[in-house]
Amino acid sequence: MQKRSTSPSPISTAFYSTAVQIFAQCRLPLRKWFKKAARSLPWREPIDTAGQKKKWSDLTARRSPYAVWVSEIMLQQTQVAAVVPYFQNWMARFPTVEALARASEEEVLRAWAGLGYYARARNLHRGAQKMVSLEKRPVTVEEWERIPGIGPYTAGAIVSLAFGMRAPILDGNVVRVFSRLLGLDFLPGKGTAEKHLYWELARLWADAAQPGELNEALMELGALVCTPVNPECARCPLPFSCSALQGGRQNELPPVKPRARVEEVSAVALRAVSGGKVLVETRAPGSFLAGHAMFPLFHGAEAPSWRATFQQRHPGLKIVEARPAHTFRHAIMAKRYVVTVWELTVVRNAAYEPTVGSHWFPEPEADRVLTNALARKIWTRP
Ligand code: SF4
Known part of the structure; x- marks a missing residue:
């Protein structure tokens, strides 16, 4: 393997030789083990050079770049078991890049609802739109990295798994195995020499036949x-x-990353009903769940005074009945929301006009309108 000359390699010559030797010992036994132990996951379904599906047992065949792309984005921050049904549903709804590019954002967010981190779904959608606008589809790591939402890890996975090219990948699993195999007692912190070192190792690892496998x-x-x-x-x-x-x-390697402190936040959500229709508001840009339809939601300092804030936001509505319905917990990023849902019966006065971003939907349309897991939990009576 040629060492990259664009930046000074942080790997010393002696350590480099050790890594070369250890990786050379590991590749064959690991390939043999993988052939027996690999899980049959839906995104691993192989295709032949004409894009046709092949037998499951042929794990060394190349994969659909679209399937690898979707699965790698879904697997960020999410367990494999949770991703499988979402992936299958996604591929049934949007079987190709073209189908995804044609879909509305609402359809995309609905298919993603429950996976969280919705920026991933929006980026996939934007990425598909960008892809269909290109004269030539991306092949290399550099070309894939120009697609919205695709970083070095996802690009490396697509390029090595779908195109069989020698591209590195570095996720938490790879870091852990490298750390233990080579006795590295540090993590690849952001922008550090340690991170360069792990990426160099990943390049070295993939610099062999069948790098995707x-x-x-x-x-x-x-x-x-x-x-x-x-x-x-x-x-x-x-x-x-x-x-x-x-x-x-x-059990000591790699060192454990300090856990981010989880902040608990009180919130109040309102299911406000008038004449068989339910009020939702579009979340403001920059707020969490920006752009999603959400029930009126008040969190932190706003929660105790929700009545006054609701009346300010919707001056043409009068609350005629209010009762607490249920309370649940919901984690988003490093925050855990403790949400109390209130059911309101409201009447609209003669001059009522929905405020900007708010609208009413008939109750049977909840499945179509509610595109995120938090709104669905608020909607679902326990
Ligand atoms: S620490 Fe990991 S790589 Fe090392 S022997 Fe155990 S399982 Fe294998």
């Missing part, structure tokens, strides 16, 4: 065997190459 096998080992806590070293295909196992440090 190698990359995926490494991630699978991290997901199934070399797990964050209590790795199952007795089942591991690489025990003789593992520095952590030899030093009894498999």
